[in-house]
Amino acid sequence: MTAAYIDSEQRSQNxxxxxxxxxxxxDWLFDRPVDEELIxxxxxxxxxxxxxxxxxxxxxxLIFSCAYESKLPDKNRKAIYPxxxxxxxxxxxxxxxMCSEEGVITFRHALLLRGGHGATTEQIEDLMDIAINECxxxxxxxxxVIWGGNTCQExxxxxxxxxxxxx
Numbered sequence: 001m002t003a004a005y006i007d008s009e010q011r012s013q014n015x016x017x018x019x020x021x022x023x024x025x026x027d028w029l030f031d032r033p034v035d036e037e038l039i040x041x042x043x044x045x046x047x048x049x050x051x052x053x054x055x056x057x058x059x060x061x062l063i064f065s066c067a068y069e070s071k072l073p074d075k076n077r078k079a080i081y082p083x084x085x086x087x088x089x090x091x092x093x094x095x096x097x098m099c100s101e102e103g104v105i106t107f108r109h110a111l112l113l114r115g116g117h118g119a120t121t122e123q124i125e126d127l128m129d130i131a132i133n134e135c136x137x138x139x140x141x142x143x144x145v146i147w148g149g150n151t152c153q154e155x156x157x158x159x160x161x162x163x164x165x166x167x
Contacts, residue, residue, distance in 0.1 A: 015119035
């Protein structure tokens with residue numbers, strides 16, 4: 001086989017097949033409504049998340065989203081924007097945003113795969129683990145602004161606090 005044939009064959013592989021196997025291995029509930037979309041429900045100690053993966057083969061990009069389960073009340077939405085900006089300054093991968101129509105906070109990242117050899121299971125696993133960890137890490141900050149009335153700085157202090165000792 002020529003290198004061009006191998007590259008062409010590997011690029012055409014759908015990374016959602018790898019993600020689907022990972023979801024099965026973790027016993028996550030998921031649905032694959034079309035070949036280019038995968039949706040899962042993930043539960044953690046803080047809340048449930050909805051995970052979306054979308055494969056765009058023409059661009060060779062895997063789009064990843066992890067959304068909190070609850071919607072923000074309209075009256076609290078303006079207070080969250082400074083916190084989103086402050087959190088995003090501290091992110092090294094992906095970012096958080098809020099859908100203005102639905103009021104849902106979501107972690108997003110796009111994995112560019114053009115010119116490579118497709119996604120690996122490890123890349124997808126790392127992306128999901130990082131996203132869920134970041135969502136859990138900042139969940140208390142979002143909650144403290146939305147429901148606790150804390151300022152952005154107070155919320156960040158809560159989220160970035162390093163626990164010491166044992167309970």
